[in-house]
Amino acid sequence: MSEPKTLGIIGGMGPAATVDLFAKLIAATGAERDQDHLRILIDNNPRVPNRNDAIAGTGPSPGPQLAAAARALQQAGADFLVIACNTAHAFQPDIEAAITIPLVSMIEATADEAAVSGADRVGVLAADGCRGAHLYDRAFEQRGVTALFLDEVQQAEFMHLIFRVKAGDVGVEVQRRMQSLANTLYARGAKAIVAACTEVPLVLSSDALAVPVINSTDALVTRAIAFATGR
Amino acid sequence: MSEPKTLGIIGGMGPAATVDLFAKLIAATGAERDQDHLRILIDNNPRVPNRNDAIAGTGPSPGPQLAAAARALQQAGADFLVIACNTAHAFQPDIEAAITIPLVSMIEATADEAAVSGADRVGVLAADGCRGAHLYDRAFEQRGVTALFLDEVQQAEFMHLIFRVKAGDVGVEVQRRMQSLANTLYARGAKAIVAACTEVPLVLSSDALAVPVINSTDALVTRAIAFATGR
Numbered sequence: 407m408s409e410p411k412t413l414g415i416i417g418g419m420g421p422a423a424t425v426d427l428f429a430k431l432i433a434a435t436g437a438e439r440d441q442d443h444l445r446i447l448i449d450n451n452p453r454v455p456n457r458n459d460a461i462a463g464t465g466p467s468p469g470p471q472l473a474a475a476a477r478a479l480q481q482a483g484a485d486f487l488v489i490a491c492n493t494a495h496a497f498q499p500d501i502e503a504a505i506t507i508p509l510v511s512m513i514e515a516t517a518d519e520a521a522v523s524g525a526d527r528v529g530v531l532a533a534d535g536c537r538g539a540h541l542y543d544r545a546f547e548q549r550g551v552t553a554l555f556l557d558e559v560q561q562a563e564f565m566h567l568i569f570r571v572k573a574g575d576v577g578v579e580v581q582r583r584m585q586s587l588a589n590t591l592y593a594r595g596a597k598a599i600v601a602a603c604t605e606v607p608l609v610l611s612s613d614a615l616a617v618p619v620i621n622s623t624d625a626l627v628t629r630a631i632a633f634a635t636g637r
Numbered sequence: 638m639s640e641p642k643t644l645g646i647i648g649g650m651g652p653a654a655t656v657d658l659f660a661k662l663i664a665a666t667g668a669e670r671d672q673d674h675l676r677i678l679i680d681n682n683p684r685v686p687n688r689n690d691a692i693a694g695t696g697p698s699p700g701p702q703l704a705a706a707a708r709a710l711q712q713a714g715a716d717f718l719v720i721a722c723n724t725a726h727a728f729q730p731d732i733e734a735a736i737t738i739p740l741v742s743m744i745e746a747t748a749d750e751a752a753v754s755g756a757d758r759v760g761v762l763a764a765d766g767c768r769g770a771h772l773y774d775r776a777f778e779q780r781g782v783t784a785l786f787l788d789e790v791q792q793a794e795f796m797h798l799i800f801r802v803k804a805g806d807v808g809v810e811v812q813r814r815m816q817s818l819a820n821t822l823y824a825r826g827a828k829a830i831v832a833a834c835t836e837v838p839l840v841l842s843s844d845a846l847a848v849p850v851i852n853s854t855d856a857l858v859t860r861a862i863a864f865a866t867g868r
Contacts, residue, residue, distance in 0.1 A: 418677075421668075425659055428656055428659060429656045432656055436805070437652075439800070439803060440651040440652065440684075440803055441683060441687070442683075443649065443652045443683035444681075444683070445649065445682045445683065447678075450659070450674075450678070450679065452676065453674075456671075478712075481713075482709045482710075569670070573669045573670065574664070
């Protein structure tokens with residue numbers, strides 16, 4: 407086997423989700439000793455402007471800072487990049503313009519997993535900005551999968567829960583309320599639920615639902631390790 | 638409050654210990670929203686040569702690679718650095734020669750915590766290289782604390798356990814055996830036990846022992862956050 411590629415993570419949106427991605431990458435590598443693990447460079451920069459506000463047109467764009475982070479990760483030795491935030495993929499063009507290495511998309515990895523699952527109708531739990539930028543509906547449309555989203559009132563509840571997770575609350579009440587939002591999509595015919603925001607898997611597991619949860623963090627972990635190791 | 642400093646982590650030795658440090662830094666920051674968290678840059682490079690072999694004179698030095706990582710973290714915007722590995726502090730001179738920003742030492746943070754605890758005899762669970770480089774006995778001597786170490790047979794068992802943790806085994810058997818090594822130091826009069834290897838806290842908690850465990854990862858987290866925020 408040739409030397410595996412070095413992975414760069416544009417993270418910090420939020421930090422707990424970046425910890426989760428990092429921990430899952432390490433756990434999934436299945437190495438016997440330090441030296442068998444991947445080299446991973448992380449820019450955990452929680453201080454980039456709010457993505458949802460930028461997409462709604464009510465705040466500055468995080469594009470320039472994300473592009474700068476990407477450039478610095480490439481300079482530090484990353485062979486390819488990932489973004490530890492679904493919504494931030496709305497700024498993928500800014501990032502790709504700043505680098506000459508590949509960006510492995512969490513949206514594509516997750517949409518592929520949804521398509522492979524065979525579900526024709528898939529519920530998508532995504533942040534306002536991720537929805538506003540049409541990241542998942544477009545990716546699903548290309549794969550012949552119908553995306554179901556929360557209605558306006560439910561979406562407001564969803565964003566409230568995401569901000570509670572970001573503030574460190576992953577307790578049973580937040581879990582129960584997230585599960586109940588997922589179940590409204592199931593009631594509307596969703597055959598799978600995509601946790602399309604990296605905070606969601608911190609409070610929602612497949613065990614809690616009647617249909618499978620497709621976890622965007624897990625989908626990215628699988629794809630990134632395959633990309634790094636050429637397996 | 639002025640803008641907090643950006644922290645750079647020289648990590649990957651091993652990766653699970655770096656995840657642990659990163660997770661504890663995020664949890665200890667106590668932020669309400671992403672933007673209140675620290676910016677943290679991580680070079681998780683598990684591919685640096687084995688520190689214990691280098692200190693024993695049986696392998697190449699990781700000094701040049703650690704120095705290069707430190708330089709790259711400074712260039713990427715780190716205002717100060719930490720090393721997520723006690724043993725790697727043996728190469729602190731190589732690292733400091735490569736940078737113009739401060740390196741906040743895990744050894745000093747931990748030794749200060751041991752001294753403040755009031756224990757005059759402290760058991761130290763440290764890897765071969767950390768012992769060979771005399772990192773803790775010197776730091777303790779300066780603070781008037783007596784360091785107690787495992788005997789040769791126990792130390793071999795300790796290294797075996799550390800490598801099991803690095804291979805992902807944090808199960809009850811490893812926990813029980815680590816606890817029993819800590820108890821031999823307690824039996825010899827240790828009034829506290831220092832978890833002086835970042836893998837140890839993954840399998841040993843204060844609850845398991847009759848004396849307090851001083852956790853080098855926690856000591857570093859407290860000091861790094863204070864340094865970053867000026868509090």
